[in-house]
Amino acid sequence: MTPVPLRPDLAAVADAVPEGARVLDIGCGDGQLLAWLRDTKGVEGRGIELDPDDVAAAVGRGLAVVQGDADTDLADYPDAAFDVVILSNTLQAMHRPAAVLAQLVRIGRSAVVSFPNFGHWRVRLSLSLGGRMPVTRSLPVSWHETPNIHFCTIADFEALAVEMGLTVERRAGLSSGRQVALWPNLLADTGVFVLRR
Amino acid sequence: MDERFGLDRRVTLPGDFPLAGGGVLPELTIAYETYGTLNAAGSNAILICHALTLDQYVASAHPRTGKPGWWTRLVGPGQPVDPEHWFVICANVLGGCMGSTGPTSTDPRTGQPYAMDFPVITIADMVEAQARLLDHLGVGTLAAVIGGSMGGMQALTWAVKHPARVKKVVAIATAARHSAQNIAFHEVGRQAIMADPMWAGGAYAADRPPAAGLAVARMAAHITYLSEEGLTEKFGRRLQDRDAVSFGFDADFQVESYLRYQGLSFVERFDANSYLYITRAMDYFDLAEPHGGSLARAFAGVQSRFCLVSFTSDWLYPTAESRRIVRALNAAGAPVSFVELESPFGHDAFLLDAPEMNRVIRGFLTA
Numbered sequence: 001m002t003p004v005p006l007r008p009d010l011a012a013v014a015d016a017v018p019e020g021a022r023v024l025d026i027g028c029g030d031g032q033l034l035a036w037l038r039d040t041k042g043v044e045g046r047g048i049e050l051d052p053d054d055v056a057a058a059v060g061r062g063l064a065v066v067q068g069d070a071d072t073d074l075a076d077y078p079d080a081a082f083d084v085v086i087l088s089n090t091l092q093a094m095h096r097p098a099a100v101l102a103q104l105v106r107i108g109r110s111a112v113v114s115f116p117n118f119g120h121w122r123v124r125l126s127l128s129l130g131g132r133m134p135v136t137r138s139l140p141v142s143w144h145e146t147p148n149i150h151f152c153t154i155a156d157f158e159a160l161a162v163e164m165g166l167t168v169e170r171r172a173g174l175s176s177g178r179q180v181a182l183w184p185n186l187l188a189d190t191g192v193f194v195l196r197r
Numbered sequence: 198m199d200e201r202f203g204l205d206r207r208v209t210l211p212g213d214f215p216l217a218g219g220g221v222l223p224e225l226t227i228a229y230e231t232y233g234t235l236n237a238a239g240s241n242a243i244l245i246c247h248a249l250t251l252d253q254y255v256a257s258a259h260p261r262t263g264k265p266g267w268w269t270r271l272v273g274p275g276q277p278v279d280p281e282h283w284f285v286i287c288a289n290v291l292g293g294c295m296g297s298t299g300p301t302s303t304d305p306r307t308g309q310p311y312a313m314d315f316p317v318i319t320i321a322d323m324v325e326a327q328a329r330l331l332d333h334l335g336v337g338t339l340a341a342v343i344g345g346s347m348g349g350m351q352a353l354t355w356a357v358k359h360p361a362r363v364k365k366v367v368a369i370a371t372a373a374r375h376s377a378q379n380i381a382f383h384e385v386g387r388q389a390i391m392a393d394p395m396w397a398g399g400a401y402a403a404d405r406p407p408a409a410g411l412a413v414a415r416m417a418a419h420i421t422y423l424s425e426e427g428l429t430e431k432f433g434r435r436l437q438d439r440d441a442v443s444f445g446f447d448a449d450f451q452v453e454s455y456l457r458y459q460g461l462s463f464v465e466r467f468d469a470n471s472y473l474y475i476t477r478a479m480d481y482f483d484l485a486e487p488h489g490g491s492l493a494r495a496f497a498g499v500q501s502r503f504c505l506v507s508f509t510s511d512w513l514y515p516t517a518e519s520r521r522i523v524r525a526l527n528a529a530g531a532p533v534s535f536v537e538l539e540s541p542f543g544h545d546a547f548l549l550d551a552p553e554m555n556r557v558i559r560g561f562l563t564a
Contacts, residue, residue, distance in 0.1 A: 046532070053553075055535075056556050059504065060561075061560070065534050076524040076527060076528070078527075078528055
């Protein structure tokens with residue numbers, strides 16, 4: 001069985017996961033990334049997901065997924081329980097992003113975090129010229145319906161990592177899934193960071 | 198092996214059966230049902246563990262009530278536990294009253310029923326009795342142990358006591374210990390039975406049981422299996438066969454009539470002393486206690502994959518208890534899945550139509 005190709009932002013996250021690693025995917029949805037990592041990289045994966053339908057779907061894929069909330073439940077996991085902890089496209093929906101980040105690097109030897117870049121030129125354009133909160137490809141929901149309550153730019157995230165004393169092992173800006181070499185904070189719609197305590 | 202459904206099987210295993218509480222039974226009889234066939238590799242056996250007042254008739258008609266099996270929504274053709282693929286075993290628990298050794302059994306040493314001379318048993322003793330049955334059936338490893346409520350306690354105990362024998366554990370609407378509230382409700386039931394003069398210190402004749410006491414015990418317990426929301430929806434303040442309250446103590450309200458019926462019909466199929474012993478076994482249940490109170494340590498040696506399911510309106514074994522188990526399994530590094538399902542039906546939800554639960558269990562078993 002050939003695994004289904006991953007969404008571009010997930011592919012960038014998956015690149016940062018070594019073969020055979022113990023992985024915790026927080027906000028794992030229906031388990032697409034975890035199943036892919038298991039089938040192609042022999043990863044031993046676990047997941048946390050808020051939505052019960054998604055949990056049911058992930059369990060149906062043979063994954064070990066626990067219904068839970070990253071804002072509250074991460075404290076239950078022991079230190080360094082995983083090689084890699086993944087938080088893909090979820091940080092902006094957390095009530096306490098910094099506290100969640102601290103948990104990530106405690107539970108995992110490394111943490112892979114991806115998030116929509118609020119510094120992307122489309123967002124800036126929408127705000128500066130349109131005067132409206134952006135509704136873009138990577139931020140498709142209007143402000144009053146979005147679960148995303150803590151937006152940041154790639155530069156903001158970098159600053160937070162420094163403030164928290166975290167080591168940034170790798171950083172990448174993606175535009176439509178492709179690496180952006182120049183001015184990522186302006187040209188990338190997604191930021192992907194690999195962090196370590 | 199006879200492949201027909203059910204068949205009301207029974208086996209007496211000779212030799213002492215030592216109990217966790219220090220007692221010894223001189224012999225052990227286990228009444229059980231099986232469905233499907235054990236494959237040549239012996240890799241398709243699933244043990245179903247039943248709840249407090251249920252029995253081995255998980256997917257076959259109850260011999261006394263004629264009602265269909267209690268979990269045909271999960272076990273049967275086309276269901277997640279399909280006897281076409283799985284060899285399904287369900288045994289009446291030790292201490293039960295549907296054929297397995299319990300207080301109604303005859304003590305071979307005296308020729309009299311054990312009654313209150315029956316030793317106090319534990320959930321772990323129930324599991325050991327099941328293990329002996331599996332030895333007898335030639336089942337080495339279980340593909341899965343599945344149980345809800347007290348059945349879930351047995352399933353968890355299986356993983357702890359026989360880690361190499363259990364591949365997967367499904368524990369539904371359950372807890373790793375009995376809470377003060379759980380014990381309190383059981384004590385109300387036991388006191389109702391023992392306050393009935395017909396109980397006679399447990400030495401009642403089979404045809405003269407403490408019916409009133411047992412019925413009250415069942416009424417109290419039955420409330421804990423439902424939810425306020427469910428009761429309100431089902432009965433509200435509606436009156437039973439009348440247009441106005443009687444200003445008396447008849448069952449004016451539908452909910453009273455319903456509970457009285459539940460109590461009376463329970464007496465037809467359950468033994469009062471069995472109820473005392475099994476509720477006690479549940480009250481003594483605390484997986485963490487032998488491990489210095491650490492549930493994670495209790496799970497330290499497990500080798501199974503786990504799937505836990507809870508229901509939003511279950512206040513008997515609420516979601517918090519399942520989460521406690523999930524936390525401990527995570528700390529022990531065991532693979533665990535957990536989902537809390539929406540239901541208005543309280544603890545009983547696991548026995549009712551629960552397509553989401555079936556979906557999760559089907560996925561967990563086949564993956």
